[in-house]
Amino acid sequence: MTGLEDLPLVITQGDPAGIGPELTLKAWLQRSQVSLPPFAVIADPGHMERVAKGYGWDIPIAKVEPGQASPAFFHALPVIPLSSSVSTRPGEPDSACAPSVIESIETAVRLVRSGQASALVTNPIAKHVLYEASFRHPGHTEFLAALASEGDGQAHHPVMMLWSEELAVVPVTVHVPLSAVPAILTTELIVLTGRIVARDLRKKFGIQHPRLAVSGLNPHAGESGAMGLEDRDVIVPAVEILRRDGIDVTGPLPADTMFHGRARARYDAALAMYHDQALIPIKTIAFDDGVNVTLGLPFVRTSPDHGTAFDIAGKGIARPDSLIAAIRLAARLGAGAHRP
Template sequence: MSRPLVLTQGDPSGIGPELALKAYAARDAAGLPPFFILADPTHLARVARALAIDVPLEETTPLHAARVFARALPVVSHGHEARGPFGRPDPEDAKSTIASIEQAVAHVVAGEARAVVTNPIAKSVLYAAGFAHPGHTEFLGELARRHFQAEFRAVMMLWSQELAVVPITIHIPLAEAPQRLTRALIVETGAIVAKDMRERFGIATPRLAFSGLNPHAGEDGALGREEIETIAPAIEELRARGIDARGPFPADTMFHAAARRNYDVALCPTHDQALIPIKTLAFDRGVNVTLGLPFVRTSPDHGTAFDIAGKGVADATSLIEAIRLAGRMTA
């Protein structure tokens, strides 16, 4: 029997537990591969009762999870109590949230799971508990370094059937982006994206389209010189490595339907340049994929949604797509 995927708990006060229950309920209709969730079994059962989600739960081990999946949602305890009052994050739950991520990676490294699928976290809650990373992506890169004693650069990609995008700079103030956007960073990011698009997505020659930083991609230097001095030279370096890199193109004309047919993934200098178009085109279906790691990680492309937690109205589509994509990438 094939190894299952492992889902993390996410913030227990958010919609993650609800999404996991709903994804299991939709497993047959959605054609999902087997998965188990790392959580507090008591808390997950409490969520199921409160929201009247009729999903059987069974506490088990990763080794037996695939067999359990046919009759119940397999739950592997992460060893921490999760309080998780709906919509009101408890700082004490940071321990269980972090442990769930750490243990999920450990199960994949040990060969007990195929890939990690993470539920949404509330970074502000984790920061209060001493969490030292800007987000999931950076933390996963640190966990990869710990396990493999090697350097890995984690790259965030947002994927949907309509569009795949990569922000070259991520969780930094916009004013810092031009200084952080170096030729070396662009080349390193492009090389990682090209490698994983070949190896994880099966695209023999991935086409990478780069947007400019400035309006109209700098208008030949009239509106900024980053395109001339930094982005274009990086693209030429990637081409010299045999990578199909294109651009820089004006960001405001890259994302209409005809333009999207000319590339497989768009790489943008700033976070919002990349994420606004995909969240407009596929808000409920986008998947966050971490490239550059020695294991596969996917996640829903949304947050904890504390405002609707406990109301039973959360849409599990993005988590379902994340589970499906993780299965495809590790098939």
């Protein structure tokens, strides 16, 4: 039986007017220099060919079935074709392309769930473009969770981890206004997030005894209630529950002293209480090669830690570092996805 390490990765098209197609082509061009594993992109072969020619790149495009991707990868960019063509220009988002964006994601999930691909790497999408086409999910990750639930009938709580070799950090609350965080942040949410992070660090990352660090919400982690009660009343009970679960966890810790080098050496992942508390340190430390990893799903999903960048699409200046890092991490996690 073929092992996961022998299967190709699948990369979604993303928004075809963004930098995703350019980055995918650049990653394939650098496949030997950076030792990339075989992958296939789910896209319109004609569109990928036009993008390559627009940059003057002589890249052979191979229209393939999933099982043909790995052998084709070494001499051509394998493309698993969409059912419809894509006709958009870089930097010019068009809601008419929304069905192709959605089809690419759905196909990728189906291939991973059916064992025809080892892991999924998603190129960036623009939610506002999809909303114009009546997309009903809050975002990319929620759509993946819904597809996972359709596949196995179970509810999945996705958790966003931003990962680099130097730091892995998880925002407990994500895309919500800062003013709404205290109301949304609950002991139950922190515990659920911590359990998922600890489980997937063991199961997917192979860390036998994961160490978690939990940040405070307020300055100085609340200063024993002098600077806010959330740390004492919400976060401390969550940490105690996680410890009773047998998880190695510390906190709540003052966020301003959690991310220097000596502090990072004491944990495998940090749980931050809100978006910028998590993303500022990792984007400072690993701006070009940070990876977005979705935990809590029954398959491996990574993505570059950036958006569609419509403003630079078509200029040939987008850096593929984050996509390359996402591909390499997906291969690593996909090969270990069988861990109990």
